[in-house]
Amino acid sequence: MPNNTPSLKFAYHHGDLPKQTLDLALKTLRELGDAAISLRALAKQLGVSAPALYRHFSDRDTLLAELAIGGFEALTDRLGAVDQTTPRTALIEIGLVYVKFAQEEPNLYRLMFGGRVLPLGAHPRLDAAGKRAFTVLENTVSNARQLGYLKPSPVSMTTAAAWSLVHGLSQLTIDGHLPSAKAEPTLTEGVLSLLLDGARSDTRQQSQQDSNL
Amino acid sequence: MPNNTPSLKFAYHHGDLPKQTLDLALKTLRELGDAAISLRALAKQLGVSAPALYRHFSDRDTLLAELAIGGFEALTDRLGAVDQTTPRTALIEIGLVYVKFAQEEPNLYRLMFGGRVLPLGAHPRLDAAGKRAFTVLENTVSNARQLGYLKPSPVSMTTAAAWSLVHGLSQLTIDGHLPSAKAEPTLTEGVLSLLLDGARSDTRQQSQQDSNL
DNA sequence: TAACAATGTTATCGATGTTAACTTATGCCG
DNA sequence: CGGCATAAGTTAACATCGATAACATTGTTA
Incomplete structure (x- = not known):
């Protein structure tokens, strides 16, 4: 039947x-x-x-890879849902969403970016899923740069800085080395603002070779 | 005898x-x-x-912890040897040394900051060794702030931004998600400069609530 | 020299990933 | 409708690992 x-x-x-x-x-x-x-x-x-x-x-690792792929897809969805009307709020919001995801899913995030397990190159579908998440961030940066909101630095460099900042903050908070958003709600946004506005006190448009040290 | x-x-x-x-x-x-x-x-x-x-x-984990402690001590030594005469070069150099260490000892660095193994709180001597390394970075930031080179943001926030940036860049490069120093020698310094000088194009002394978006 | 602690040893337990060889359910096809 | 290829499951087994218990040996020392 x-x-x-x-x-x-x-x-x-x-x-x-x-x-x-x-x-x-x-x-x-x-x-x-x-x-x-x-x-x-x-x-x-x-x-x-x-x-x-x-x-x-076929393997324990491929099962883990499947979980990580699901994680990247969820992250990509969240990043893709960020409002992109104005460059600054888009950049800030992307960072907030990224760090929030890591703090909500610490073990999944650690698996996605562990490095020890699931090294890059071993699971093509996983690599592709990771790249898709990265592209959302890259597009946001690229867009902000084309609108003139960001310096004309190479997109790859600005993207690297942004990704490094949110990834590092995610890792350090979920491992307890820095206070998480629950203990310090303004930390993430403050850190993101520092990257956008500069940590230096006297910030005119100039680069380090002007040497007013 | x-x-x-x-x-x-x-x-x-x-x-x-x-x-x-x-x-x-x-x-x-x-x-x-x-x-x-x-x-x-x-x-x-x-x-x-x-x-x-x-x-x-007593344990496999304590053996691993011993290795991680050695790693933190080596990192602390390298960070402590950075020239501190001028704030900017000290900050840049600290970042360069940090990322270089991670890229020279990727597996050791992953163990030190893995999170999966050796969670914070399980091995007091390891936690102390990690804190000592962090303190070198924090002192450098604190000093630069007192000299007026950095904005009067809370030291904890500026330190969090700096640490997140170098830690994230370290992780992403040793895992192959971003090009390492060998492939892109200027990446680390460029990223560090972005944090100091700001990624935004128009950087006067202002914060985000001035709302010129 | 005799007691004692430090440092090894063998034997063993329980758990894990993984493969081989075999059995059974399912759906298709003549 | 019946047989058959195959998908999906089974038991048995192997190698490895962390860890503990019970015992033996070496060095120190009172």
Whole structure:
């Protein structure tokens, strides 16, 4: 007798094991970190033998990569939803959204940018997902520069500075080296403003070779 | 009969196993990353049984913590050696030295700031070593501010911005997301200058609430 | 020299990732 | 409708790892 959802791929023995595996892995990641993700433990909780998971994930690392891809997609969505009407607010808001994502999903963010696991080049789909998130930030910077809001520095350099700032702030806050937004709500915006306006006290349009040290 | 080096701690069966263990672990870390550090493998290479290492390191994590402590001490030394005569060059140089360290010791740097392993609070001596490195940077910022070179923003905020920038740039370059100093020699200094001078094109002394957007 | 602590050893436990070989369910196709 | 290829699961097994317990040996010292 046919199922009520005809075109949907049938649940085999289990009910859509791949998705349930990813869901449980994501839950474990959020609560305990990636080191706590064990294929055997996942399988046991899903009522399935451990090698069953290998029918759907060739490797533990590719399962982790799948989680990271989902993270980059979520981040890309959030960054893409930022209001882009004025350059400054767009830049600030992009930074705020970025740091907020990291602080809301610290273990996922660490997995996405761990470096130790999931090195660049090993999982092409993951690399592509990361690049898409980066492009949103780059486009925002590029747009602000074309509108004359930013200095005519190379886009790559301004983007590198912006990304480094938000990434570093994210890492340092979720690791407890700097106060997170809950303890210091104005920190992120203040730091972003410093990059835009300059940390130096006397800021006319000049560069360092004018040497008024 | 006394040994020729009287005050030196005696080599037991092995010749200073703790130090040799740390040396080999550091070598392994540099070449293969922290995930490749296995107590059993270390012991085998040292010609010793695995549980022997537990006489000197209560845990695998404390061995890793010891490596990270050494890393922070090396970083602190390098940061402390920076010339502090003029605020701007001191700030720039601190950043250059910081990023250079990360790029020269990527696996060690990742261990020091991994977050996954060695979370803050688990190894007090490690936390203290990290704090000492941070203090060098903080003092440099604080000094530059007192000399009037930096805006009168709170020191904590300016320091957070500076640390976030160099830490983020370090992470992103050693993970391959941004070009390293070898591929783009001017990137680090350019990014640092952006923070000092501001990324915005029109930079008079004003803050964002002046609203000339 | 006898007690004692420091430093090793072997044996063992429990957990992990992964592969091989086998079994069963499912959907397609003649 | 029946057989068959294959997708999806099973058990068994291997290698490795961190860690502990129980025991042996070496060096120090009262």
